[in-house]
Amino acid sequence: MTYGEKVAVDDLSLRVDQGTITAVLGPNGAGKTTTLETCEGYRRPQRGSVRVLGLDPVRDRRALLPRIGVMLQSGGAWSGVRAVEMLRHVARLHAHPLEVDLLVERLGLADCGRTAYRRLSGGQQQRLGLAMALVGRPELVFVDEPTAGLDPAVRRTVWELLDELRRDGVTVVLTTHYMDEAERLADLVHIVDHGSLVASGTPTELTRSSTVATIRLVVTEPFPPSAPVSLAAELGPHTEVRQLDAVSLVITGPADHTTLGTVSRWCEANGVLPVSLTLGQRNLEDVFLELTAPAHPVATGQDVVPEATA
Ligand SMILES: Nc1ncnc2c1ncn2[C@@H]1O[C@H](COP(=O)(O)OP(=O)(O)OP(=O)(O)O)[C@@H](O)[C@H]1O
Numbered sequence: 001m002t003y004g005e006k007v008a009v010d011d012l013s014l015r016v017d018q019g020t021i022t023a024v025l026g027p028n029g030a031g032k033t034t035t036l037e038t039c040e041g042y043r044r045p046q047r048g049s050v051r052v053l054g055l056d057p058v059r060d061r062r063a064l065l066p067r068i069g070v071m072l073q074s075g076g077a078w079s080g081v082r083a084v085e086m087l088r089h090v091a092r093l094h095a096h097p098l099e100v101d102l103l104v105e106r107l108g109l110a111d112c113g114r115t116a117y118r119r120l121s122g123g124q125q126q127r128l129g130l131a132m133a134l135v136g137r138p139e140l141v142f143v144d145e146p147t148a149g150l151d152p153a154v155r156r157t158v159w160e161l162l163d164e165l166r167r168d169g170v171t172v173v174l175t176t177h178y179m180d181e182a183e184r185l186a187d188l189v190h191i192v193d194h195g196s197l198v199a200s201g202t203p204t205e206l207t208r209s210s211t212v213a214t215i216r217l218v219v220t221e222p223f224p225p226s227a228p229v230s231l232a233a234e235l236g237p238h239t240e241v242r243q244l245d246a247v248s249l250v251i252t253g254p255a256d257h258t259t260l261g262t263v264s265r266w267c268e269a270n271g272v273l274p275v276s277l278t279l280g281q282r283n284l285e286d287v288f289l290e291l292t293a294p295a296h297p298v299a300t301g302q303d304v305v306p307e308a309t310a
Pocket of ligand 1: 034188
C-alpha cells in the first residue's frame with residue numbers, strides 16, 4: 001500500500017486463526033492501521049490480496065459488514081449524537097445485537113450515556129468505539145489501540161472483554177503500543193516495521209531464551225554520556241547495553257552471577273548509585289526494541305570507550 005510516494009505496507013503476509021487474539025505491533029508509522037484498514041475494506045490493496053472470513057473486504061463489503069466489528073483509532077460517531085443513542089443506532093443495524101444496557105454498564109458508559117459524542121472525554125470515546133464494534137456480535141473484530149488513554153481499571157475491563165470474546169470463539173485482531181497488553185492477551189504476535197513483517201510468534205516463542213537475561217539498572221542521578229559504552233566494555237562481547245532514559249539502562253547478556261557482579265562493580269567504580277538492579281528474562285518490550293529501529297544507541301563490548309580528555 002502506498003500513499004503517493006510513501007510506501008506504508010510492503011509485502012506483508014500474515015494469517016489470523018479463528019477464535020484467537022492476534023496482536024499487530026510496530027512503532028509509530030509502521031503500517032499497522034493501514035494493514036487493518038485494508039482488512040476492513042476501507043483501502044484497496046494496490047498489490048497482493050486480502051481475504052477476511054474467506055471474502056474480499058472491498059468487493060464483498062456488504063456480506064462482510066454484518067460479520068465484523070471495527071473499532072477505529074478515533075472517531076466513528078457523529079459529533080452531536082448522544083453516546084447511548086449512537087450505540088442503539090448501531091445495534092439496530094444488526095440482526096442479533098447484544099443487550100445495549102449491559103454493554104453500557106460493562107464499559108462504564110452509563111454516566112455519560114446522554115452526553116454528546118464530541119463532549120465525551122478521550123477515554124469515554126474509546127469505550128464507546130469499542131462498544132460499537134462489539135454490539136453486533138461480530139465473528140471477527142478489529143480493534144485499533146483499544147486501550148490507548150484508558151485508565152488502568154478500564155484497561156483491565158477491556159482485557160476481560162476481549163478474553164471473553166475469544167472464549168466465545170470470536171477472532172480478535174488488535175494493534176497496541178502496550179507490550180504488556182500484547183503479552184497478556186495475544187495468542188500470536190506479529191511485529192511490523194517500515195511496512196514489513198519482522199517477526200511472528202507466540203509471546204513465549206518471541207521471548208524464549210534460556211541463557212539470555214535482561215538486567216535493568218536504574219540509578220539516582222543521570223548517567224554520564226559514556227556510560228553505555230563504558231559498561232559494555234566491562235561486560236565483554238556477548239552483552240548489549242541500551243540506554244532507555246537518563247537514569248535507566250537495560251543490559252542484555254548471559255544470565256549469570258558474573259554479569260550481575262560486573263554491573264555492580266562498575267556502578268561502584270563510577271560513583272553510580274543504583275535505585276534498582278533487577279534480573280529477569282526478556283519480555284516482549286525488550287524483543288520489540290531489539291527488532292524495530294532502536295530509539296536509543298546500543299553499545300556492545302566491542303565498542304571502544306573514548307578516552308577522557310582533560
Ligand atoms: N492518508 C494518508 N496519507 C499519506 N500518508 C499516510 C496516510 N495514512 C498513513 N500514512 C503514512 O503511512 C505510514 C503508515 O501509517 P499507519 O497509520 O498505517 O501506521 P501505524 O503503524 O498505524 O502508526 P501509529 O502507531 O502511529 O498509529 C506512515 O508513514 C504514515 O505517515
